[in-house]
Amino acid sequence: MKVELVEIRKYFGPVRANDGISMTVEPGTIHGLLGENGAGKTTLMKCLSGYLRPDGGQILIDGRPVSFTSPAEAIRHGIGMLHQDPLDFPQMRVLDNFLLAFDDRLVPNRREGVRLLRELGHRFHFDLDPDAEVGQLTVGERQQLEILRLLALGAQVIILDEPTTGISAPQKAQLFETLRLLAEEEGRSVIFVSHKLEEVETLCDRVTVLRRGKVAGEAERPFSVDRLVEMMFGRSLPPPTRPPVTLGPPVLEVENLTVPSYRLVVEGVDLEVRAGEVVGLAGLEGSGQRLFMRACAGLERVTAGRIVVDGQDLTGAPYRRFLEAGVAYLPAGRLEEGLIPGLTLTEHFALVDRDGPFFIDWKAARERALERVRHYHIVGRPETTVEALSGGNQQRVLLALLPHGLRLLLLEHPTRGLDVESANWVWQQLLARREEGTAILFISADLDELLERADRIVVFFAGRMMEPLVAERTTVEQLGYLIGGKTTEAQRAQRFSL
Ligand SMILES: Nc1ncnc2c1ncn2[C@@H]1O[C@H](COP(=O)(O)OP(=O)(O)O)[C@@H](O)[C@H]1O
Numbered sequence: 001m002k003v004e005l006v007e008i009r010k011y012f013g014p015v016r017a018n019d020g021i022s023m024t025v026e027p028g029t030i031h032g033l034l035g036e037n038g039a040g041k042t043t044l045m046k047c048l049s050g051y052l053r054p055d056g057g058q059i060l061i062d063g064r065p066v067s068f069t070s071p072a073e074a075i076r077h078g079i080g081m082l083h084q085d086p087l088d089f090p091q092m093r094v095l096d097n098f099l100l101a102f103d104d105r106l107v108p109n110r111r112e113g114v115r116l117l118r119e120l121g122h123r124f125h126f127d128l129d130p131d132a133e134v135g136q137l138t139v140g141e142r143q144q145l146e147i148l149r150l151l152a153l154g155a156q157v158i159i160l161d162e163p164t165t166g167i168s169a170p171q172k173a174q175l176f177e178t179l180r181l182l183a184e185e186e187g188r189s190v191i192f193v194s195h196k197l198e199e200v201e202t203l204c205d206r207v208t209v210l211r212r213g214k215v216a217g218e219a220e221r222p223f224s225v226d227r228l229v230e231m232m233f234g235r236s237l238p239p240p241t242r243p244p245v246t247l248g249p250p251v252l253e254v255e256n257l258t259v260p261s262y263r264l265v266v267e268g269v270d271l272e273v274r275a276g277e278v279v280g281l282a283g284l285e286g287s288g289q290r291l292f293m294r295a296c297a298g299l300e301r302v303t304a305g306r307i308v309v310d311g312q313d314l315t316g317a318p319y320r321r322f323l324e325a326g327v328a329y330l331p332a333g334r335l336e337e338g339l340i341p342g343l344t345l346t347e348h349f350a351l352v353d354r355d356g357p358f359f360i361d362w363k364a365a366r367e368r369a370l371e372r373v374r375h376y377h378i379v380g381r382p383e384t385t386v387e388a389l390s391g392g393n394q395q396r397v398l399l400a401l402l403p404h405g406l407r408l409l410l411l412e413h414p415t416r417g418l419d420v421e422s423a424n425w426v427w428q429q430l431l432a433r434r435e436e437g438t439a440i441l442f443i444s445a446d447l448d449e450l451l452e453r454a455d456r457i458v459v460f461f462a463g464r465m466m467e468p469l470v471a472e473r474t475t476v477e478q479l480g481y482l483i484g485g486k487t488t489e490a491q492r493a494q495r496f497s498l
């Protein structure tokens, strides 16, 4: 099946995620879609697979125009997408999850389902136990399940969005084998979305490179890596550097903490974070890392254990007391929690640095807003309302709103959805705060970010925190296994060091 995307456009407010993108995918090939974070890859693939409606442009299948109003419709036309964040249902068994994909009409009975699952699994060398709980599978195994489900539904074009994040090296080799088999022997098309050059280089026949919502270029095997780098970034970026910092006394001391929620209980967490230290929190979404971090800011009810900030016991204290102690929380949903839609930049800054209890000097406030817009490179004006800003600029505003001299800074996904340059910039700002003695705790789903930016990493799985890892001595495979709850495999993947 041949797929053509013609001049696809998709805007989110002022953000031109896809700004007239064209690409053609030939049957029987593995087509790479390469670009740094924020380039527009996921958006384009969601347009192709029925998760998003494009604002403009056309999709052609074997030369015929189509338009999908839902993913179900796209899969009926043979187009299936495997998402970056697994969209399955962890409380189910593998078989039920597999069967869930079928239309009511087509649902095979359980015996038939088991047979189909085993047959497909056998063909692609995926060994999945139909009775296993999906929640107990590794990221790699969930992905295998999802691929089988798409194949069972007859997908002719299989889109994989950053599929190697969080899977082990053997699982990755296995995945690549499967994708080659699908393309070469079965004549299906694979669209492989990645920001990792070497993956595209080893796997793909052709590649389309996106940059800032546009096609930066195309290439065919054998690839020139230099050309690809140039297309991706426009110029080569220096690797991020980390200034060395001497750690100070403990800022956050957590002892045997229990944080209940209706879905999950975080239990028995012990953690000490020192001044100037950066600790990354890893785990599949809903593993307890967010609940724990919110508790560290007084945003969740704690039923056992202690939270001490700078020697002050704040267990059970409200958010306000944590703020007074120098704790700040930067949420992931920028507009939902951090910023106030409808208010301008000036108004936001005026709210945080009020001159007196009643009066705001608007002229001075505008001046200060302008100063911060310049200092933080915010693309906007003091009069701009926050919802009109792009994600990267909203993140800059949030950073600009944070007071200095904080003791503890808690961040959810500080660079999610940002391009590499903005992400580097955000981290520069954050790391600079370490010199003021601020301790930083952040949640990320990006394993490279965790390994690159954190001093130590703690993995959460099913509400439990595992032994902290020293980032320098941790491999991406090891982290992937731990996130999937596979501790024995993780030990084997540990980097050998003294
Ligand atoms: N639902 C959305 N709402 C607002 N902006 C979005 C949304 N989805 C993506 N974006 C923005 O569109 C741009 C492209 O994002 P995305 O397609 O996810 O890039 P990639 O997958 O290449 O990292 C980014 O600036 C991102 O912040």
Ligand SMILES: [Mg+2]
Pocket (backbone or CB within 6 Å): 038, 041, 042, 043, 084, 161, 162
């Ligand atoms: Mg993406």
